[in-house]
Amino acid sequence: MVMCKSYLCLCHLTGCAIIRPPREGGIRYRGLTQEQIRSVQVLPVDYEIEYICRGNRVIAGPKVRKCLPNGTWTDMGHKSHCLLQCPRMWTSLENGRVTSWPSGLPVEGTMLHYSCLPGFILVGRNSTQCNKMGKWDSPKPVCHCRSLRSSLHRRAVPHEWWLAGGQACLPAAQMALDLVNNRSDILPDYELELIYYDSLCDPGEATKLLYDLLYTEPIKIVLMPGCSSVSTLVAEAARMWNLIVLSYGSSSPALSNRQRFPTFFRTHPSATLHNPTRVQLFQKWKWTKIATIQQTTEVFTSTLDDLEERVKEAGIEISVRQSFLTDPAVAVKNLKRQDARIIVGLFYETEARKVFCEVYKEKLFGKKYVWFLIGWYADNWFKIKDPAINCTVEQMTEAVQGHVTTEIVMLNPETVRGASNLTSQEFLDQLMSKLGGKNPEETGGFQEAPLAYDAVWALALALNKTVGPLKAKGYRLEDFNYNNREITAEIYRAMNTSSFEGVSGHVVFDAQGSRMAWTLIEQLQDGSYKKIGYYDSTKGNLSWYGNDKWIGAGPPADQTVVIEQYRYLSQKLFVSVSVFACLGILLGIVCLTFNIYNSNVRYIQNSQPYLNNMTAVGCMMALAAVFPLGIDGLHVHRRQFPVVCQFRLWLLGLGFSLAYGSMFTKIWWVHTVFTKKEEKKDRRKHLEPWKLYATVGVLLGIDVLSLMIWQIVDPLHITVEKFTREAPKADLDVLIQPLLEHCSSEKMNTWLGVVYGYKGLLLLLGIFLAYETKSVSTEKINDHRAVGMAIYNVAVLCMITAPVTMILSSQQDASFAFASLAIVFSVYITLVVLFVPKMRRLITRGEWQSDAQETVKTGSSTNNNDEEKSRQLERENKELQKIIQEVAFSTYSYTKSIVTHGHVLGTVLMGLCSCGGDGEEYFYGFCVVDWDLPQ
Structure with missing residues (x-):
């Protein structure tokens, strides 16, 4: 049984086998679908196939073959090929003859021979051959008349x-x-x-x-x-x-x-003829910083080299220079990263589309940016669909809006x-x-x-x-x-x-053989180019129409406008701390006045009033240093700021030396004189006041000498610290550059290390001496325990404040608050601890100077007599302690004997109270005993 469809039987009958198509070509089967072609092995007699070629190739040889009854195709002795065709214009010659071998279409391998008619001469080669690229291997000759x-x-x-x-x-x-x-x-x-x-x-x-x-x-x-x-x-x-x-x-x-x-x-004209025009426009719009992006070819590289020389002469800087070979993505990103605003682009039209597609993606367009391009692109170059980019026409149109082109005038604008x-x-x-x-x-x-x-x-x-x-x-x-x-x-x-x-x-032509010409300046406005001016580089004349159009109020800035903004101390904080400092100074004046007025009172004399006066003066100087610490560029001009720096250093340094130095001196001499063994005390020399004053003078002299050397060798001056730029809250094309003024010197850290090291040793030594003398009792310096307490507080505050203020130096409010409050607290604690107990004692006991004038003698003899009396009282005190111990033992024995004979309930309390000469109370005796014995 035979199954047929249409006139073609799909069965194994007499016919021709399917043959292979030529290279770079195919076969058209008439009346068959793709599925039928795949299933058919033999085609019937009289069936015709047609060769077809890909692209611009043509068939050389039989184009159509027919199936013969003997099972073969027609003209099988002549192969069919798909070959490139060379231009046919070479196959004809004016005033001459052309012979072709083989005959037919001029395809690969075809040879042409040329000859001229009588009276003409052949100019060029007399033969040419079509190569595999579809081109003739020699120029076409011509026949010229003699x-x-x-x-x-x-x-x-x-x-x-x-x-x-x-x-x-x-x-x-x-x-x-x-x-x-x-x-x-x-x-x-x-x-x-x-x-x-x-x-x-x-x-x-x-x-x-x-x-x-x-x-x-x-x-x-x-x-x-x-x-x-x-x-x-x-x-x-x-x-x-x-x-x-x-x-x-x-x-x-x-x-x-x-x-x-x-x-x-x-x-x-040379491509460099654009550059004088570009420089003229940069100067017109007051731009001093530009960026460039170029395609890596010789013409653009040499153009850019010339531009670099010209802008350098004009005082204009090329801040960013980017290049690319085929893909501009990285170069455009770098332009964005480095804040390029005025950008000169040198590339061919096809690459321009790639660049501006990336420009759109990076948002490198708009009111902040201006692009300068070559003017010989087609007017609609950005609207041409390009498979090499993935941006729409609308996106490209938005990205190129407002760019400026410079183009050599190639057509005379005048009639x-x-x-x-x-x-x-x-x-x-x-x-x-x-x-x-x-x-x-x-x-x-x-063009x-x-x-x-x-x-x-x-x-x-x-x-x-x-x-x-x-x-x-x-x-x-x-x-x-x-x-x-x-x-x-x-x-x-x-x-x-x-x-x-x-x-x-x-x-x-100029000396280099290049054409001199005018330059046309155009700007893309609303999707079309508008002429905005001409530039004649030979005369340096710019003809400006004044119709340039910008997205913002005018041409953008060539870089982000950076506004320097100094950081100043919070005035509320400064005023608040200053009030406390003023109150502290008043307290210091009150304490100093009190001490001077009552300097002849015996109790005040025994506290070394002159050292206490130095402490009060030093505290007031330290408090006075709070004011220059808070003064900055908001209050004084920068030229005067170094003077403020000097006041800070000297007031704080000398104030510390006087206040702490006088307290340290007391503790030092108390430890030196009154912590020796008992048998050596009597043989020690008496403490003389001038030694105390000399000690303070030495400490003060060390500070004065070190500060003078510092100021002579490496004086303080103003330095400005820059912080990370900040964007303002409003949508402005500016950045805020925060600045902070500091007092500094070339080797600031070295000097601070020396000062802090020296002061730190004094503080540590003061803490140690205060601890060692806490149990010492002497009328010579009767307030040494209060001094020790003040030293503890000052030392702790200073050792915490010094490193913290260095760490917080970039935070003006925190640094000032920490330093100033540490000064205020340490001064307040010192004044209160040293002077308030004395005021309280004199007020409560009425030991005013008028009551003591009759009994108090002045001079060193009075002090020596008081010391002898103190020693005599100590000896008597020891003898009384021995007697008390003996009586206590006898009483204990008597009580024990009573208890053994019967039931006793009671309490035995024995003791003795004694008042020291300096007002301190001591209690000696037994504890309360409660016995409950069995009956």
Whole structure:
């Protein structure tokens, strides 16, 4: 049973087996679906298959095959291939013949042979072959008429003329040649002919073409390359053959080098011509810091090097310089990280889309930023869909809003007729007619077309200018050869002095052979470019329209505006502490007055009043130091601040020496005199007051000497500490830079270490001496226990405060509060402990000076008598203690005997109270005993 569908039977009948398609191609099966093709192994008789090729390849060989009854396909002796096709224009030759082998389409392997008709001469190679890349391996030759009029050959190595660049430049050059050849006043005995080749902007391809040009007839007189990479190769080699090179599309700054390219000229201005305009705009908008991002190519690198030199001369800094090869993501992030605001971008149009997609992602646009771009991109370059980016058109439009472009003026903005007798608008009209009405935005090289047009005119006028001088020397232009330097020199001089009005503006070359031109300044406003000015770099003249538009109130700042803001001490805290300090000073005055007024009272005399006076004065000086501690830039000018620093140091240092030094002296001498063994006490010399004062003087002198050395060797001055910048609460393009003023010196830590070490030892020693003398009782210095208590408090507060204030030095409020309150508390404690008990005693006991005048004697004899009386009382006290012990023992024995004879309930209390001469009370006796004995 046979199952059939339609006219094709899907069974094993007589037919042809399926064959493999050609490489880079496939087979079209008529009437079959994909599923049927997979299941069929044999196709029926008379079934036809058709070969198809991928991309722009074509079939070489049979395109259709038919299944024969014998089970084979037709023309199996001829294989079918999918090959690239070379341009067909090579297969025809004006005024000549072309033979092709093999015949058919010009595909890979096809050979073309050229010959000219009688009366014409073949210029170029007589054969060419189509290679695997779909290109002919040699330029197309031409057939020139053997006329009486001399022919000058102008060879060009431009961009691909059917792709970007040459689509408009080639018709413009041909327009110029037609006008020149029709002018009787320009090269009347010569005719310029244009022979163009495609270098693909590839230096390797250009090398091959240059070789063919130089080693085939006729001799060439001028080379006109297009793109920068090819111009670099051609211009560097041309001097070996004494050839002038004139480029219409090269902008690389590297070509402006007369040592390397001695015969090079160009009607396309150098890319560095943008830089004077950029610098002028930076100065106009008062920017002194810019950033750059470039694609890593030679033209942009050299442009940026030139810009760096120019901005340096103008006093402008390039703070950030980023580059990328293919992916700009990291470079854009770095711009954001380093707070770039004014950014110059140097990259091609395709890379510009990548950059601004990343700009949108990093939010590197808006009122804070200005981008400077190259102006020769298409007007809608940011709206073109590009598979290389993942940003929408709306996002790209938002990111590019407000950027500024600088563009060389390639079309004369004025309505003037130049050397070609055409205005710029008439030139455009004729060019559009040549292009067949194509959209200029979609026509490669449309903006550069006026430069190609003027390049032909510059060459024609220069050659015309050389005819007379050469004739005077016995030369003609047609006498040129690759060894004739004189004709080259004449052409060079003529080119170097060229000056005429072209459709692109005034044509003139600088010393490096580069075109001088105006620069157009545009800004993207609301999705379209608006002209905002022109800049003439030759005269330094900026023509400004005043229609620039900004998102904010005006041009943004070139960096985040940093407002310096000093941190000052809280005035509430300062006033509060100052009130306590003033009260403390009043208390010190009261204590000092009291001590001086009652200095002849015996009780006051026995406390060494002069040392107590020094303590009071020192406490008041320490309290006075609180005021300069709280004074900062809010109260005094910075020039006066070092004086405040000196007051802080001297008041606090001398106050400590007087207050603590006098107390330390008391403890020291109490320990020295009254802590010896009993048998040695009587033999010790009497304590003389001058020794106490001398001790205080020594401590004070050490401080004065150390402070004087400090101030002479390394004086205090003001230093400013900077903190992390802070953003204000309001949405402003500013940052707050907090600053804090300090009193410091070059070796501040060293000096503080010396002072703190010395004072710390005194404090520790004072604590030790106070502890050792706590049980000593003497009338010579009767307040040494109160002094010890004061020393404890002062030492603890000082040893805690010193390191803490150093740690908190960056926190002005905390540091001041800790230091000032430590001073206030230690002073208050010292004054209260030393003076209040004395006031209380004199008030409660009435021991005023008037009551004691009759019995108190002055001088050292009185003091000596009191000391003798004290010793006598001590001896009597010891004798009484012995008697009391004996009586106590007898009483105990008697009581015990009574208890043994009966039941006794009672309490025995025996004791003795005795009052010391200095008012201290002692109790000697037994404890209360309660016996409850059995009956």
